Amino acid sequence: MRSDETSRGIVSNGYSASPTHHAPRKGVVSVNGHSPHLNGSTHPLKNGTSRRKGPRSPLYRGHNREELTRILIQGLKDMGYEDSADTLSSESGYELESSEVATFRAAILSGKWSQAERILSGYYQDDGGGGSAEQGIVLAEHANKDQMLFWIRKQKFLELLVRRDLLSALKVLREELTPLHRDTYQLHSLSGLLMCTQAELQTQLHWPEDPEDARQRLLEDLTSSIAPSVMIRDHRLAELLDHVKRAQINGCLYHNTSEPPSLYSDHECSPQAFPSSTYMILEQHSGEVYCVAFSPDGTKLATAGEDKVCIIYDSKRFQVLHKLHKHNAAITHIAWSPDSKRIVTAAAEPNAYVWDASLGKLLMTIAHQTGEHRPVTSAAWTPDSEKLITGCHDRDAKMCLWDLKSQDPKTPLHTWKGEFRVSDLAVTPDGHRLICNDMDETLIIYDLDSAREEFRLKLSSKITCITASHDSRTIIVNIAEGEVHMFDLEQRRLIRKFKAENQGGTIIRNCFGGAAENFVLSGSKDGRIYIWHKENSAVIAKLQEHGKGSKNEQCVTSVSWNPMNSGMFASGGDDRKVRIWTNTLPDESSTEFDPRIRHPDLGRLSAIRTTASNL
Incomplete structure (x- = not known):
């Protein structure tokens, strides 16, 4: 047998x-x-x-x-x-x-x-x-x-x-x-x-x-x-075959499928299959858009920004499901729970709010109860979707761990204190590590189980955003000097750099993208979305369709890839618009075509072609 x-x-x-x-x-x-x-x-x-x-x-x-x-x-x-x-x-x-x-x-x-x-x-x-x-x-x-x-x-x-x-x-x-x-x-x-x-x-x-x-x-x-x-x-043979397949994927700039390439023949994906066309333009916000985020199950999109409102759309027709009103300041951060049932919003104020994403109902108010009353800057969930961590500019409570199932959920289970103020944080999907940054140029990595610091990484510029990969091995961070840096958490070192034109001190939220996270995406102050091949750092596309906002700037502030649709991502910017990018164009004869949502020119050529001369 x-x-x-x-x-x-x-x-x-x-x-x-x-x-x-x-x-x-x-x-x-x-x-x-x-x-x-x-x-x-x-x-x-x-x-x-x-x-x-x-x-x-x-x-x-x-x-x-x-x-x-x-x-x-x-x-x-x-x-x-x-x-x-x-x-x-x-x-x-x-x-x-x-x-x-x-x-x-x-x-x-x-x-x-x-x-x-x-x-x-x-x-x-x-x-x-x-x-x-x-x-x-x-x-x-x-x-x-x-x-x-x-x-x-x-x-x-x-x-x-x-x-x-x-x-x-x-x-x-x-x-x-x-x-x-x-x-x-x-x-x-x-x-x-x-x-x-x-x-x-x-x-x-x-x-x-x-x-x-x-x-x-x-x-x-x-x-x-x-x-x-x-x-x-x-398993050396399987390992060598993995290297062969990885080499083919790395050599294919537009590889965007979770299916591994066949060993029978050489592999190459067509640029036409890459999501580089604006599918829809969402114009529900009255102020600059600071955050866009697809839910982990891919069924919803949340957006938020200067107008103090978080909007939740379905990601099929992009109809508005809920508008969440509670904050008294611009919303600067949103985070979905891993089970896609809840969402937390944070703004330039000491409170963060946890919402039921299906009902649009406020579930919990999180307050960093210290004397400084500094704003909550960021939040991240643990894999069980029952606990979350919030970051703050308050040195007396720079990060707090909250248990939504606790008998006293408004009292943190643990508080990290002192030394610095947190501007962004992330939890690896496996739940083992917590990564945060101070207001200057340092990444701090904690063992989440013990709450103890593992190590630190000093960078060359101010950090504005942190994102962890699905396999929990790597993170990407945006830095003010106009680059995205990738770090290997196991090797504890910088392994790759992705160069953009301009980011400055603006908080610009990056993401991994593609069916197997083959891409790295980030906005920029020059109004472009930069997309790089994750393994070889090559620029795949520079997409520029966001316009200028009320301050005469055209920054693309946030990007998010739909985790269940390899051919779709979203972007938000100073022009108050959210753009949905796909590798297809809407069909006016389809029952899913909604004339109340702005669609670009259906005959427009792929942005891959129009930006090729700039690569």
Whole structure:
């Protein structure tokens, strides 16, 4: 029966957890020519040869034959084709892993920590009492064996903690982890976990329900420190194919589909499928538009601005559903709950308001009750849609966490105080991180579970907007000097820059766009919408249709991509208008065509064409 790659009987690289399954076949060549003491098996033939058809070239169309064959063997096992993998291994003479490496893998996944350490250090004897490798498993050039031992013993410590075997865990901490002298700060953090309850441990560690998942993560870390010629990284064939598809997507400027490209042929999307035409112009606002935001389910659009009103439209015909009146100042921020049922609005005043988006009913007033009475500047929801965080210019309560289900929802669950004033914030969709910025040039990243600061990033200019990606790995920020910067939260560094003409100190709200977030969008003070390819930073389009406002400026202040319609986004500007951009034009004969909403010239050419000369 064909096995499934998620089956408990199959572990990393498609192997059975039994070490005896991995004993090298008689007559199979060693891994990259290593001797038996270096994790390979012996064979009189050289690598790249066949025992059946005579010598073959060590290269296949310029690629290393041994590397390719071993990766194919791993891939076949991943897909459940065990017999085919065995046949390929037998015919080619290449074995995926030595028995020692396979036993190491099985020891990690089964929690046999002492055995894993002996193999790593070179003191392992097989079941028959035979010899052992003098140097242990061959490591990558950058690897540190003590660090790998620390990872193994840390896993052992954490599993004992989760099982509430505190005495054994304390012994591991004192007698096994501390003597390695690796990371004093982490040792202190681990010792602090001894005082945590079971629930607190699960929250702080993000511990999976199945301990095998945690061990699999440990194995991935260890594999990165082992020589790839000895232990191929898990699912390497799939990883290489992902690289191929990603390269095709990156090379396609207008790729806007969640469907991955086929491996059968090269991929290219037509510019005509890109949303670059104004589909509708919404003119309900009497003042400058500062915010536009589609709901996460894509069914509604919210807009707000200088006229102190938040308007909610349906996103099919863009008819007005509700007008939310409560603020006494211009609305500068709106945020949808992840379940699309509620929306929070903030203005240049100390109160924020939570609304029922379906009924247009006020649910809750949020007040930062401190002496400064500074305006609430921003808000973001947690993934459960039951809690939200508000940012403020008040140093005594720069951010507050609110629980809408609490018996006292008007009292914050937690308050971050001091040091600086928050002008914008975002919560990653996975709920693990809170990102905010001060009034100057610094990003601060918190662990949301513990409410503790993780790290800071200093920028070269004032920050005006923060947006997190759906995968929670990256954020984009607008800065005053006229750029959008992308940061990797895991690597804690700037990875890309997108250059616009002008942003100045104006708050301009950016967004990711496209079916797979392949694009980055931002408005600008020059009246243009800039759209970049996320991976290569190329400018795809500069769309300029917003006009000047009452102050003789034509800033595009906010953009939002419909998360459920890859061919639609919205923009708002100083001209008091909201524009809906699509890759189609409205059909006057359609029952959905509403003559009360302004439509542009139906014969207008794509803005992609008209702006091509400016790219």
